[in-house]
Amino acid sequence: MDKKKILDYESITKKIRRISLQIIESYIDQDEIIIAGIDLNGFIIAKEISKEISKISDIHIKLCKVKIDKKKPLNDVSISLNPQDYQNKSVVVIDDVLNSGATLMYTVKNFLNTKIKVLKTAVLVDRNHKKYPIKVDFKGLSLSTSIQSKVEVVIDEKKIEAFLV
Numbered sequence: 001m002d003k004k005k006i007l008d009y010e011s012i013t014k015k016i017r018r019i020s021l022q023i024i025e026s027y028i029d030q031d032e033i034i035i036a037g038i039d040l041n042g043f044i045i046a047k048e049i050s051k052e053i054s055k056i057s058d059i060h061i062k063l064c065k066v067k068i069d070k071k072k073p074l075n076d077v078s079i080s081l082n083p084q085d086y087q088n089k090s091v092v093v094i095d096d097v098l099n100s101g102a103t104l105m106y107t108v109k110n111f112l113n114t115k116i117k118v119l120k121t122a123v124l125v126d127r128n129h130k131k132y133p134i135k136v137d138f139k140g141l142s143l144s145t146s147i148q149s150k151v152e153v154v155i156d157e158k159k160i161e162a163f164l165v
Helices: 009-026 041-056 102-111
Strands: 004-007 032-038 060-067 090-098 118-126 138-142 151-155 160-164
Touching (some): 004 118, 004 138, 009 041, 009 118, 032 041, 032 102, 041 090, 041 118, 090 102, 102 118, 118 151
Parallel strands (some): 032 060, 032 090, 090 118, 118 138
Antiparallel strands (some): 004 160, 151 160
16 A cells, blocks of 8 residues: 655644644633643644643643544543533644544534533644534644545654655
8 A cells, every 4th residue: 555645754843833833822811721632643742732832832731631432433432631620721622633523523522511611623634524514723734635545644752744545
C-alpha cells in the first residue's frame, strides 16, 4: 500500500503552534481551559497543544483523556475528569483526524451532559467527509480526499507525521 506523506514533523509542529494560538485568542478572557484529547493520537496532540499554550500564555490548562471505541462510538465514553471538574468551564475536544465526525460527535455529547461555558473542537486533519453536523473550530489541515482514502497519523517518541494511505 502506497503512503504519501501529507504532513512532516516540522509542518505538524507549526500547525500545533497555530492551533494553540487560535485557542488562546478564543479563550483570552478565561482563567482555565479544559483540553480533552481523544485517546490515543488525539490525546498526544492535546498534550502538545497544552504545552504550547502553557509556553505562551498564563491560561491554566487542565488536560484530560477521553476514551472512546472509534469503531463503536455508542459504547461507553470515559473522561479522565469528573464532571464537576469541567462544570462551568471552557472545553476544547481534540482528535487527530476528522473522518465522519462520529467520534467527535459522541465525545462532545458526553461533555454536554454537564453545564459548561463553551465547547470547541480541534483536529490536526479534517478530511471533509462528515456524516454528522459537527464543526471543527480549529484545524491544522483541511484535506478533500476520496472516501476510500485514509489519513493515518503516526506518532513515535520523537515525531509526528501524517500520511494519506
